[in-house]
Amino acid sequence: MTNMYETGLDKCAANYQPMSPLSFLKRAADVWPERTAIIHGSLRRSYGEFYDRSRKLASALQKRGIGKGDTVTVMLSNTPPMLECHQGIPMLKAALHSLNTRLDAAIIAFQLDHAESKLVIVDREFSAVMKEALAIAKVDPLVVDYDDPDYGDDAPYPKGEMIGSLEYEALVAEGSDDFAWSLPDDEWDAIALNYTSGTTGNPKGVVYHHRGAALMAYNNTVHAAVGGGAVYLWTLPMFHCNGWCFPWTLALTGSTHVCLRWVRAKPIFDAIADHGVTHLCGAPIVMSMLIGAADEERRDFPQNVIFNTAAAPPPGSVLAAMADAGFEVVHLYGLTEVYGPSVVNEWKSEWNTLDREERAAKKARQGVRYAGLEDLGVLDPDTMEPVEADGQAIGEVMFRGNIVMKGYLKNEEATQSAFEGGWFHSGDLGVMHEDGYIELKDRSKDIIISGGENISSIEVEDALYKHESVASCAVVARPDDKWGEAPIAYIELKSGHQPDAEALKQHCYERLARFKVPKDFIFEEIPKTSTGKIQKFKLRDRSKDEA
Structure with missing residues (x-):
């Protein structure tokens, strides 16, 4: 039986639009058309130019026969085309598949086939392994080369040969300036595909939807403190969980992307000092690189720099050293299946009065759920009951909510197993503390x-x-x-x-x-x-x- 709030109050174009992060870039181009969106070597690109090029890319791909349900694979470093692909490919209602740039040819070929890739965009740095993979793969995609003009004379690796039928800039030039893109038909539609495993066993192609990507962008502005005018340095690979959704996040506040092809201490310090970087992300190894940098690699900088870190719990000694070096560390936790980090160590002001070791112990905990995650628990995987919140009882960390993946591509068995009991099973073992903060103890296979x-x-x-x-x-x-x-x-x-x-x-x-x-x-x-x-x-x- 319907009630009065369900009668004559239907969804329509005026009151309901599919949620998608693609609308953020359009707004940024309207509000801050002249503001710098992208810095890469000598290149400076405004938000107006970023939006126009993304539309042209979408138009060019459509002319090449790409559309809804298709997969476009990219093997790119943290460069401007990677940012444009995060916008232009889903503007066509296609899915973006970002390849890990360190994969071998056999695994690349497996992913190309499993994803049924229709088009591949590859940086010349990785052309040799891509050429080998394409020779193995069953699919026969159109191949586009990216020849980076800011590759640099000090590059640690030489450029590879051109293996495609056209270059990226030529592809973009094929597009129309007035291309009329549209939001997805449904916010549940796929926006991206990310793989978590290799060629054996169950293929794990994690499928993201537009709604989750948009919610993660909002989450990042809150929990990673990416406010207006932020300057974000790309030390985190964009192929990893779509760069924790930061390629879509920064347009929300008109913030600047600073591209970085190779993660090395001196270029990081140079970028922080020269461009006023305020935010970066990475694994604990990047923190170790920074605090262990030689004197000649370091630069002084006046601004506070927020370092968002995930992966394994950072050692207390590393956290303390980062604080001494002027970096504010925000500890995050998540997995590919939950769009990257979705748990944050929400810091409380009263913890500032603790001594150094006690603060480090608090900082090393994974924390509490993002606002956009509906539930986070430590459960007994057999009974699906919460373990005691005493900081001692070990259970499996589980998630549920709108920033959990659609599932695994073409693998219903693995999807059902991952979602058994109405929760996403992470495979991570942890404890729940009395204050509701979780702390990882190990992967189930690492105990x-x-x-x-x-x-x-x-x-x-x-x-x-x-x-x-x-x-x-x-x-x-x-x-x-x-x-x-x-x-x-x-x-x-x-x-x-x-x-x-x-x-x-x-x-x-x-x-x-x-x-x-x-x-x-x-x-x-x-x-x-x-x-x-x-x-x-x-x-x-x-x-x-x-x-």
Whole structure:
């Protein structure tokens, strides 16, 4: 039975439009047409130009036969075309598929086929691996090269050959200046595709919708403190969770994108000093790079710089050092399936009175849900009941709300499993504190069970990071005849330090229960992803082989 609020009050064009982040750029071009939107080397592009070029790109793609339901794949660095693709491709109601620039040819070919890519835009830096991938793939997309005029004479990698049938600027030139784009037919329509796994097992193509991307843009303005006139430096790869949706966010407040092709300490400090950068994002490894920079790489800057960090919990020592260096660290947490970070360590003013170590402990917690996330919990995955909020009981961190993915592309089984019980299952293990803040303890696959006791690899790593010689570390399980599993530590040392397993062991004895202290210390370079996340699966596999 209907009530009076459901009679004669239907949706219509006047009172309902699909929510989409695409409307933000149009508004920015209307309000701030002359304001600088993009800085890249010698290039300066206004919001009016940014909007016009995005429309021309959409028009050119339409002329090339791209439309709703199609996938356009890009393999680009953090450059202006990447920003234009985030706008122009969804203006056509197509989906943007951003490739991780460090993938090998076999995985690229798998993604091209699984995504049924119709067109590929590739930076010349990555043309060799793309050429190899296209030779393997079954699809036969139109290939467009991007030849960056600001590649730089000091580039660490030479440009590759042109492998496409036309260059990116020629493609944009094909578009019409007056192209009439439109919002999606439904805000639930796909806007982007991001992969989280390789070529074996269940393909994990995470599908984002327009509504979630728009809500994340609003969330970023609040929780990442991206206010009006912000200057954002692209240290986070835009291919990673669509750059945590920041390519769409900055238009909300007319903020400036500062592009950065290679993440190195000197260019970061130069950008902060020269362009007045106020915000950047990245994994803890980027923080380590900054605080470990040589004197000749550093620059002084007067402004406060907010550093939004996610991935593994930052070691307390790194957080404290960043504060000393003038960076305000905002600790975030999330996954690709929830559009990147969707949990924030909401800082409380009363915590400022705590001593240095206590503040660092508070800062290392993941925190509470974004305003745009309806629910966040730590649940027993068997009973789906919340664990006790005592900071000790371990459960699985779960999410639900409008900033959770549509699901996994062409994989209903994996989607249903991920959403079992009405929650998105993260696979991360954590605790809920009495104040409602969550804290990660490990990935479910990273917990070490030694003699029947659970050992959090994160806890052991945090202890190791407190040693002055440790630049990076990873603790994994090694099969053990007596204990079943035993922790071992892989260590990267800071410059000027020598391997000293005994010193590290004594350091751990002072901070951990004895059964948690690594049984072995291996000193070598630790494998990482392009976003700085340590690839523990490689170390786990190696430790099993060695055992």
